[in-house]
Amino acid sequence: MCTSETFQALDTFEARSDDIVLASYPKCGSNWLLHIVSELIFAVSKIKYNYPEFPVLECGDPEKYQRMKQFSSPRILATHLHYDKLPGSIFENNAKILVLFRNPKDTAVSFFHFHNDVPDIPSYGSWDEFFRQFMKGQVSWGSYFDFAINWNKHIDDANVKFILYEDLKENLTSGVKQIAEFLGFSLTEEQIETISTRSTFQAMRAKSQETHGAVGRFLFRKGEVGDWKNLFRETQSQAMDEKFQECLAGTSLGAKLKYVSYCQA
Incomplete structure (x- = not known):
């Protein structure tokens, strides 16, 4: 999915000050956040955001970044x-960076099903094999914990905002409002x-075939908090806690x- 040639080309990628970066470990809700930010852009500009390139920055051919120079702002x-x-x-x-995190147990289960x-894409013979x-x-994309440790160093940076998947599930309206304010978008209630x-x-799952094609139903599987309890063994839960x-x-x-609250309750 990500070739060394693409990574070399990525080093010279020319970002813009109004680019909006959405960073997350896989299966933490990146498509959800992408949808929310697209809706916000449409609300303030009446421009429907489309995806002429695969939206994950590091995926694609090395010429992708040259083509992206033609995209109108703001780019996601x-x-x-x-x-x-x-x-x-x-x-x-x-550029402003939104970082989305989800509890590691639900992330692991969602990644396994994906x-x-x-x-x-490669499959695993069993949940136990995947968990190991x-x-x-x-x-x-490597270790969830390495990803978290790396991003934690920048949690207080002025151009970075951290969002929790579980917070969006609990109060989506509040989350959307916070994202809009961070991006400097002025919207009515x-x-x-x-x-x-x-x-x-x-709502997103109902339209997933239309928005994401055949892979849509896999991208929006359950979206639940606590689904990890259906797969984790007690020893696995303890290993993750440690x-x-x-x-x-x-x-x-x-x-x-x-x-x-989310991984031990």
């Missing part, structure tokens, strides 16, 4: 890369409500993830 740049692997021009031009449901690889960071209604998991303690306990991101 989704990525699963660590902060320090992003093109330098993103920081030089102070691998086993979507044609043309996930904990070692030997899955696509009515517009915020309309966007929130269009952006529920159920990994969280080792990597994120005491950090700003660790507190924001509300791990006890």
Whole structure:
């Protein structure tokens, strides 16, 4: 999905100051966030955002970035890369970065189902096999915890805003409003409500075939909080708890993830 030639070309990518970067580990809700930001852009500009290129920045052919120069602003740049692997021009031009996180247990379960449901990507023989690889960071885009540690260093940066998947599930209207304010979009309460209604998991899943084609039903599988309880063994749950303690306990991101509420309750 990501060739070395594409990564070399990505180093020289020319970001704009009004680019909107959406960073997340896979299966943390990146398509959800992409939809919300697209709706916000439409509300303020009446320009329907379309995706002439695969929206994940690091995926595609090396010529992709030359073609992207023709895109109108603001461009949405989704990525699963660590902060320090992003093109330098993103920081030089102070592009705004939205970082979406989801609790690691639900992320792992969603990632497992994604691998086993979507044609043309490697599948795993069992959940136990996938869990072992996930904990070692030997899955696509590497370790969830390495990703989290790397991004946690920038949680207080002025051009970076962290969002929690579970917070969006709990109060989508509030989340949409916060995202709009961070991006500097001035919207009415009515517009915020309309966007929130269009952006529920159920609404997006109902239109997924239309918006994402055949892969749509795999991208929007359940969208639940706590689905991990259906697959995790007790020993696996304990192993994840220990990994969280080792990597994120005491950090700003660790507190924001509300791990006890979502992964131990």
